[in-house]
Amino acid sequence: MLIDSHMHVNYHNLGAEALVEEMDTFGIDKCWLLTWYLPPEQHVLRFAKGFDPLNFRTDGTHGGLTLPEILRTHRMFPGRFVPGYCPCPYEGNAADLFEAAWHYYGVRVCGEWSYRMLLDDPRALELFRRAGSLGAPVVLHLDVPYIPDKDGDLVYRETWYGGGADPLERTLKACPETIFIGHAPGFWRYISGDEATSHESYPSGPVTPSGRLHKLLDEYPNLWADLSAGSGLNAIRRDLEHGREFILKYADRILYGRDSAGNELQEFLGTLDLSQEVMEKIRWRNAARLVAVGEDVEG
Numbered sequence: 253m254l255i256d257s258h259m260h261v262n263y264h265n266l267g268a269e270a271l272v273e274e275m276d277t278f279g280i281d282k283c284w285l286l287t288w289y290l291p292p293e294q295h296v297l298r299f300a301k302g303f304d305p306l307n308f309r310t311d312g313t314h315g316g317l318t319l320p321e322i323l324r325t326h327r328m329f330p331g332r333f334v335p336g337y338c339p340c341p342y343e344g345n346a347a348d349l350f351e352a353a354w355h356y357y358g359v360r361v362c363g364e365w366s367y368r369m370l371l372d373d374p375r376a377l378e379l380f381r382r383a384g385s386l387g388a389p390v391v392l393h394l395d396v397p398y399i400p401d402k403d404g405d406l407v408y409r410e411t412w413y414g415g416g417a418d419p420l421e422r423t424l425k426a427c428p429e430t431i432f433i434g435h436a437p438g439f440w441r442y443i444s445g446d447e448a449t450s451h452e453s454y455p456s457g458p459v460t461p462s463g464r465l466h467k468l469l470d471e472y473p474n475l476w477a478d479l480s481a482g483s484g485l486n487a488i489r490r491d492l493e494h495g496r497e498f499i500l501k502y503a504d505r506i507l508y509g510r511d512s513a514g515n516e517l518q519e520f521l522g523t524l525d526l527s528q529e530v531m532e533k534i535r536w537r538n539a540a541r542l543v544a545v546g547e548d549v550e551g
Contacts, residue, residue: 257480259286360543399450433476435480436481
């Protein structure tokens with residue numbers, strides 16, 4: 253069994269049929285299919301190439317990846333997908349919108365959260381608490397607003413999401429009943445203690461002690477992580493000894509996920525000499541603890 257806990261459709265040339273063909277090729281039985289909605293004021297010009305052009309708006313912005321695309325793919329291939337959805341916390345009542353999607357369409361994951369606001373904004377917390385009350389995990393895309401340049405001067409980054417480790421910790425405290433799954437460069441940079449001085453979006457080199465991510469995972473059992481995209485894979489691969497120990501220590505809360513085409517992560521995990529028990533946890537058992545494997549609610 254293999255569950256991909258982080259994937260998109262109509263993204264980087266993978267339509268529904270192409271996505272399922274890839275899943276079959278790589279032995280992926282089921283995947284969580286997540287939205288990646290872009291409000292008009294959070295439009296990113298370079299993102300338009302990766303998403304469905306039908307979501308282009310007449311004002312020149314792009315809507316990203318929306319719920320109707322998720323539901324259409326889910327209905328085309330029954331049993332292969334878990335629908336995910338994350339409404340924007342400052343557009344309408346996001347908590348009610350998510351709950352409606354839970355009942356109407358069988359949405360079982362709140363994700364992908366990727367909005368240019370502090371993660372612990374009260375409007376976001378209301379959404380997270382509602383998701384938690386329904387039993388839905390929340391997938392977070394985090395990116396920090398500032399990264400130092402090579403001279404040590406902080407440089408503002410327009411495409412930041414969530415705000416860093418402090419808002420994440422406040423959110424974990426405020427929503428103890430909600431499972432949060434961390435992802436993206438602004439989450440994984442905290443695996444190393446030198447995050448404040450690293451000038452790379454995807455830091456390289458040995459992991460240094462006192463990475464804040466360890467502290468957060470140790471203190472907050474509602475924090476999980478997925479290994480998707482270049483950020484998760486880079487965080488483990490940049491220091492193989494540390495990466496393997498990290499996986500072994502937190503094996504009960506780490507998920508396999510891709511977030512892009514290809515099979516690089518699965519191939520990499522096969523080189524780490526992990527036990528069958530640990531591999532099964534990462535490949536599917538942990539995801540199945542959060543969303544039942546056999547659950548497939550039709551909308």
